[in-house]
Structures are given as C-alpha cells and as structure tokens.
Amino acid sequence: NAGVTQTPKFQVLKTGQSMTLQCAQDMNHEYMSWYRQDPGMGLRLIHYSVGAGITDQGEVPNGYNVSRSTTEDFPLRLLSAAPSQTSVYFCASRLFKTGRTDTQYFGPGTRLTVL
Amino acid sequence: KQEVTQIPAALSVPEGENLVLNCSFTDSAIYNLQWFRQDPGKGLTSLLLIQSSQREQTSGRLNASLDKSSGRSTLYIAASQPGDSATYLCAVMEATSGSRLTFGEGTQLTVNP
Numbered sequence: 001n002a003g004v005t006q007t008p009k010f011q012v013l014k015t016g017q018s019m020t021l022q023c024a025q026d027m028n029h030e031y032m033s034w035y036r037q038d039p040g041m042g043l044r045l046i047h048y049s050v051g052a053g054i055t056d057q058g059e060v061p062n063g064y065n066v067s068r069s070t071t072e073d074f075p076l077r078l079l080s081a082a083p084s085q086t087s088v089y090f091c092a093s094r095l096f097k098t099g100r101t102d103t104q105y106f107g108p109g110t111r112l113t114v115l
Numbered sequence: 116k117q118e119v120t121q122i123p124a125a126l127s128v129p130e131g132e133n134l135v136l137n138c139s140f141t142d143s144a145i146y147n148l149q150w151f152r153q154d155p156g157k158g159l160t161s162l163l164l165i166q167s168s169q170r171e172q173t174s175g176r177l178n179a180s181l182d183k184s185s186g187r188s189t190l191y192i193a194a195s196q197p198g199d200s201a202t203y204l205c206a207v208m209e210a211t212s213g214s215r216l217t218f219g220e221g222t223q224l225t226v227n228p
Contacts, residue, residue, distance in 0.1 A: 004158075033215075042119075043159075043204070043218040058215065090158055099214050100146040101166060104206075106158035 002026050006091050006107035013081040013114045021076040021110050023091030029105075030097045032074040033058070034066065036087040037109075043090065049074055050097035081114045088112070117142045117209055121219035128195055129227050136190040136222045138205035143183050146208040150179050150190050153202045153221070162203075163190070167210075195226045 007022045025032065033048035045058030049068040063085060065077040074093075078085060089110045094102040118141045128134050138148070147166045151159040163172045163179040165188070171180040178191040188205060202223045206216040 031214075035218075040220065042220040043206075045215055048215065092159075097214070098146075099208065101164065103161045103164060104149065104151075104159075104216065105161070106151075108158045109156075 004091055004093055004105050004107035006089075006110050008110060009108065010111050011113070013078075013112065015082060015114060017081050019078050019081065021078075021089055021091075021112075023074045023076065023107060024072050025074075025091075025093040025105070026072065027093065027095070027105070028071060029093040029095050030071075031095070031099055031102075032068065032091065032093045034064070034074070034076045035090045035092065036060065037090060038087050046076065046089075078112075083114045086112060086114045117207060117217045119205060119207055119217050119219035121203075121205060121222050123222060124220070125223040125225075127225040127227065130195060130197060132195050132226075133191070133193050134195055134224070136192070136203050136205075136224070138188040138190070138219055140186045140188075140207045140217075142207075142209070143186055144210040145183065146210050146214060148179075148181050148188050149206045149208070149216070150177075150188075151204045151206065153204060155201075159204065192224075195224075197226050197228050199226050200224055 004025045034046040035043040047066040049055045091107040122137045149164045150162045165181040176193040202221040204221040206218040
C-alpha cells in the first residue's frame with residue numbers, strides 16, 4: 001500500500017494562475033478530505049467527500065473546487081490563486097464516512113507559495 | 116463552534132523525563148479524540164484514538180486519557196527520547212458537522228540528549 005499520495009510536493013504560482021493539487025489513496029477509503037495548515041491557525045478543513053460523486057464544503061472552501069469521480073482520487077483545484085492561499089495543503093482519508101473508530105491517514109503535503 | 120486548545124505551545128525537556136501534553140475542547144458532543152505526531156516538513160501520523168465512551172488508550176510509552184465531560188485530554192509520554200521530538204496535535208471528531216475533525220494548533224516538543 002502506498003497510503004495517501006500527493007503531488008506536487010512544492011509549487012510556486014503567480015497571482016491569478018490556476019492549478020490542481022493531486023491526491024490519491026489505495027486503501028479503498030470512503031472518506032477523503034483536504035486541509036490547509038497555516039502558522040497560528042492549525043489545520044483547517046477545506047472540502048471533504050464521503051464517496052465517489054459526493055463532496056461538501058468544510059470550514060474554508062472559498063477559492064477552491066473539488067470533485068470525486070473515483071474512490072481513489074480527490075483533486076483540489078485553485079481557480080485563481082491569491083497570496084492568501086500560500087499554505088501547506090494536506091490530503092487525508094479514512095475508511096468509513098462516519099469514521100467514529102477510524103484512524104485518519106494523511107499525505108505528505110504540498111507546499112504552495114503564491115506570489 | 117468547536118474550539119480545540121493545546122497547552123503548552125512548546126516544551127523542551129531532557130531525555131528520560133516523563134511529560135504530559137494537554138488538550139482541551141469546548142463542545143463535548145464528540146465521537147472521538149485523536150492524537151497525531153507531525154515531524155518537520157512531513158504529514159501527520161496517527162498515534163492514538165480514544166472513542167467518546169473510553170477513558171484512555173495506551174500504545175507503548177504513550178498513554179492518552181479523555182474526560183469528555185470536562186472537555187480535556189492528556190497525552191502522557193514516558194521516558195522521553197530525542198526521537199520523540201516533533202509537534203503533537205490533538206483533534207476531536209464532532210458528532211455534528213459530518214464527523215469532521217477539528218484540530219488544535221499543536222505542542223512542539225524537543226527532547227534534549
């Protein structure tokens with residue numbers, strides 16, 4: 001098992017550019033999510049998905065889109081990058097959407113800088 | 116809105132010392148509380164998960180307790196080692212809001228040889 005993988009590891013964008021952060025898991029997990037981690041603010045939930053074709057907003061969804069066409073993949077799209085989106089982005093997954101006893105698995109992160 | 120607070124923000128101890136990290140949360144309507152470890156530049160690794168009906172969980176030198184009614188959890192690390200140096204985060208899974216996790220900001224632990 002590769003677990004949760006993320007690409008790229010590092011990315012520099014100019015304001016206004018768009019890009020997609022990739023996330024994949026090979027554990028057949030129902031639930032996948034995206035977080036951003038900023039100094040002094042901890043990890044905050046951006047979007048999540050409880051299965052293929054089902055997504056919902058988290059705490060800080062503005063400026064981001066997601067889709068889930070397969071169980072394995074959950075890409076995060078930045079529509080028009082802004083300096084406020086400079087952050088470290090983590091993808092995570094767990095087995096079940098309810099997940100009351102499930103361990104959460106995290107990817108290694110993508111460090112994004114928007115100039 | 117659920118808020119999770121971790122105290123202290125940073126802790127430095129000599130090798131071999133036993134230590135306690137604290138986590139508090141404002142809404143007791145949770146399914147579980149989880150402790151994670153994060154090494155610099157890396158993702159999070161799950162250490163312990165305590166279900167809301169449980170009082171504690173143990174894994175090796177780690178012991179986590181949960182007092183849901185008072186909104187508190189502690190992570191006890193016995194006989195600390197330099198390899199324990201990392202940031203430790205706690206997170207609560209809310210019983211509302213689609214079972215999402217709310218994280219604290221973490222405690223940065225340094226164990227000095």
